Amino acid sequence: MSKILPRPTPLSQPYWDGCREGILRLQQCLDCTRCQFYPRAVCSHCHSARLEWRAACGRGVLASYTVVERGISAAYPAPYVVALIDLAEGPRMMSSVIGADPADLRVGAPVELGFAEWSDEIQMPVFHLIEDARGELS
Amino acid sequence: MGAHSFSGKVAIVGAFDTPVGTIVGKTPMELCVEAGLGALADAGLRAGQVDGLVTCNAMAQPLLYHAEAMAEYLQIFPRYCMAVGAGGGTTFSIIHHAASAIITGMADIVLVSMADSLRSGLSRDQALLVQSSTGHPEFEQPFGPTVPAYYALIARAHMAQYGTTAEQLAQVAVSGRAHAARNPAAQMRDPITVADVLASRMIADPLHLLDCSLVSDGGSAIVLTSAEVARDLAQPPVYLLGAGEGHRHEHISQAHSLTTSAAREAGERAYGMAGLGPQDMDFAQLYDCFTPTVLVELEDLGFCAKGEGGAFLESGATLPGGALPVNTHGGLLSHCHPGNPGSMFALTETVWQLRHAAGARQVRDASLALVHAQGGIMSSHTALILGREAG
Numbered sequence A: 001m002s003k004i005l006p007r008p009t010p011l012s013q014p015y016w017d018g019c020r021e022g023i024l025r026l027q028q029c030l031d032c033t034r035c036q037f038y039p040r041a042v043c044s045h046c047h048s049a050r051l052e053w054r055a056a057c058g059r060g061v062l063a064s065y066t067v068v069e070r071g072i073s074a075a076y077p078a079p080y081v082v083a084l085i086d087l088a089e090g091p092r093m094m095s096s097v098i099g100a101d102p103a104d105l106r107v108g109a110p111v112e113l114g115f116a117e118w119s120d121e122i123q124m125p126v127f128h129l130i131e132d133a134r135g136e137l138s
Numbered sequence B: 001m002g003a004h005s006f007s008g009k010v011a012i013v014g015a016f017d018t019p020v021g022t023i024v025g026k027t028p029m030e031l032c033v034e035a036g037l038g039a040l041a042d043a044g045l046r047a048g049q050v051d052g053l054v055t056c057n058a059m060a061q062p063l064l065y066h067a068e069a070m071a072e073y074l075q076i077f078p079r080y081c082m083a084v085g086a087g088g089g090t091t092f093s094i095i096h097h098a099a100s101a102i103i104t105g106m107a108d109i110v111l112v113s114m115a116d117s118l119r120s121g122l123s124r125d126q127a128l129l130v131q132s133s134t135g136h137p138e139f140e141q142p143f144g145p146t147v148p149a150y151y152a153l154i155a156r157a158h159m160a161q162y163g164t165t166a167e168q169l170a171q172v173a174v175s176g177r178a179h180a181a182r183n184p185a186a187q188m189r190d191p192i193t194v195a196d197v198l199a200s201r202m203i204a205d206p207l208h209l210l211d212c213s214l215v216s217d218g219g220s221a222i223v224l225t226s227a228e229v230a231r232d233l234a235q236p237p238v239y240l241l242g243a244g245e246g247h248r249h250e251h252i253s254q255a256h257s258l259t260t261s262a263a264r265e266a267g268e269r270a271y272g273m274a275g276l277g278p279q280d281m282d283f284a285q286l287y288d289c290f291t292p293t294v295l296v297e298l299e300d301l302g303f304c305a306k307g308e309g310g311a312f313l314e315s316g317a318t319l320p321g322g323a324l325p326v327n328t329h330g331g332l333l334s335h336c337h338p339g340n341p342g343s344m345f346a347l348t349e350t351v352w353q354l355r356h357a358a359g360a361r362q363v364r365d366a367s368l369a370l371v372h373a374q375g376g377i378m379s380s381h382t383a384l385i386l387g388r389e390a391g
């Protein structure tokens, strides 16, 4: 059994290509300058179609999280973390936090980007707790 | 703006629930027909008098034209006919629309009938589809979020922002069960404690098994007509005094707030139409697919201040005999949850409470109630205000 795989669309293909190169790409609006996630054909803030891809810096904070104890399928061995990440550039995205002791997770904890292989084709953007911050969080 | 009002001009005149829980040997359509005919009999109406028919699709028996299929089954020929889909919010958003249809003359007698068999009717493939039908297929589902996980994100955010505790969340389940214990129709009736909830298996931290609603078979229906027609029917009318909706997102990762929902504007719009406020309500039925929804809804619908839902629950206000009994039938947590039709049972229960026909669980002197449902992940909200008097 394999993990649930995203199906890139022509619009989102640069995003998934970026993930394979270790880059998290966001769309930035050339008119209002704001960033958005998930990718769209127009800016969700001002509806301009003048968007360009930029690389996110990879820093964010944990907006919320859950430790899933009853997994969605055998391809997702529990426990695993489902999280909402507020990216430094503004948008929020769903992701996972990997390599952390669940007891160290806190809303507001700083996190940084990594990637995890979901298939030969798909690298998923995931996050790690930032090591230095761990002490002061607990 | 806002002149649109049917307050006191439309009434629920019939209500019926099939048995709920594990109902073997009946298809969702058979349950839907049983519920619909039961509601019509309750109202003293014949199926041939129905000129508006509203249903929702059944996951265990998906049909391309569900409402038309039910009309065909009964050989009735409505002039207003549709199957609606807004998840758990379906039931009440369509009551809002059907009331408008009655006011504008699109239909005179509308039957709203919904049923599904999530407990015993789903094939393995259908069950997987139900589990994975929520969430953005490209940007959420690959991370493996389960339905409880989405609501756990809301619970965790509320705990972090307002200091809400797992014990306070558990009180939602305890309260629902205390009501269900008085309802012979409920699927789960044995009283539970906060300790029982916390000792039940962790599903998606901080939500335990008993923080999650049931999986059920069942059907439920109501009949809606104008206040004028209602006067001559078999039952005392229950009047629709207010209705309001709010829609903010589809996916939880796109929600502007995890802790304040569109229940706020749904409630404000419903109170505005009714000319009433939360302090006027004798009881409330709040969508409780998972315990944190009730916490957020109590706040957003104005029953307590933002952030004080935990303390409000801890006070026992939502229990039988409390200041604001909530989910007097037991709710989705303890009465039944057959999916999209789930909040129909909150509506039929409200009808019986306002007729003063709820037996051992009757809320004393009940005359006004708010019922609320949401679909998606706190995405799509509708609030209705119902009363014994037209206004």
Ligand SMILES: [Zn+2]
Pocket: A029, A030, A031, A032, A033, A034, A043, A044, A045, A046, A047, A048
């Ligand atoms: Zn823009």
